[in-house]
Amino acid sequence: MSVARFPFWRVVPGERSGEFVLPVMPPATAGPDGAPHIMGGAALGAIIDAMQLDSELPLLWAQVQFLGATQHAEELAISCEQCGGGQSVAQYAASASVNGRPTHRASGALGYREPNEQTLFAQMPDVVGPDDATPVEISHSAPGSLPDQFEYRVCLYDEARGIQGVWTRSRAEFPVDAGWLAIISDLFLGAHPASRGGSSLDAMFRFIQGAEPGWVLSMTEFAAFDRGVVHGSARHFSEDGRLLAISSQTGVLPRIPRAS
Known part of the structure; x- marks a missing residue:
């Protein structure tokens, strides 16, 4: 087992303003030996990192569409720009490509308003x-x-009922930040045997707050299988019960479900 000691979704600046590059290392990939592809959550984490670096603001939400395959990619090129917003919040658009071929289209919002008392309505289940x-x-x-x-x-x-609760923890003890939670949120299709081996069409990620390194509880609830796709959502909690993030996805079901 090989464990990365540096956050593998972190990007580096490109040649121009708003351009960033993710050097694709094995920890950012999934798939069998000889056919790795960039995990959707790792790509979303990299796009979030790019938008946060460009805006110098914390993430509020982000969404991504998965446009094309990323097998054997060595780099993910990311371009992002502010396309709207006001004094407190910046609205962003982003895209990603492999060797000039579009692979992801994304958008998001970053920033914050004046501090106010936090209210968490969502409670961690027992x-x-x-x-x-x-x-x-x-x-x-x-x-x-x-x-x-x-x-x-x-x-x-x-x-x-299409429900799964799973605890995950970084073996490298990475902080539970927006990037790591985005990666965890992409475990969505593994929550039911009929969806394992499927492929994500999109991912929506809403970031509430981070946490210290440790366990995260992801409660996934599938809403429907219909027309060969699955729709569902998840809530992610810290071990002490605080809501950290909310996510949702639509994924294409596999023609032959993967065995448990």
Whole structure:
């Protein structure tokens, strides 16, 4: 098992203003040995990093459409620009490409208003903690890829209702920031046997707050399978019960579901 010690979704500035590059390392990829692709959550994390660097503001929300394949990519080129906003919030548009071929289209908002007292309406459900949850090894990706970067423990599973609760933790003890939570949110299709091996069409990510390194509880709820796709959403909580982020996705179901 190979664990990255540097956040593998961090970008570096490109040659022009608003341009950034993600050097694609194995931890940012998924897929079998010999056919790696950039994990959608890692791409979203890189786009979020680019928008935050360009704006010098914290993320509020971001969404991405997955346009094309990223197999064997060595770099992900990201371009972002402010396209609206006001005194407190900047609205952004972004795109990403591999060797000049468009692979992602994204948008987001960054910033904040005057401080006010935080109110968290969403409450963490009553589930067993990570120490009592069931460890699961994800074995269908190459060694050193994204599944090696986190621990994964299932605490609730109801296939009939389309609900899963899973605890995850960075093996490298990365802080639980917007980028890491975006990566966790892309585990969505693994929450049901009928969707495993599918591909994401889009991802929506709403960032509430970060947390210190540690366990994150992701509660995924599928809403529907229809016309060969799955729709659903998830809420992500810190171990002490604070809401950290909200996410949602639409994904294409696999023609042949992957075995559990």
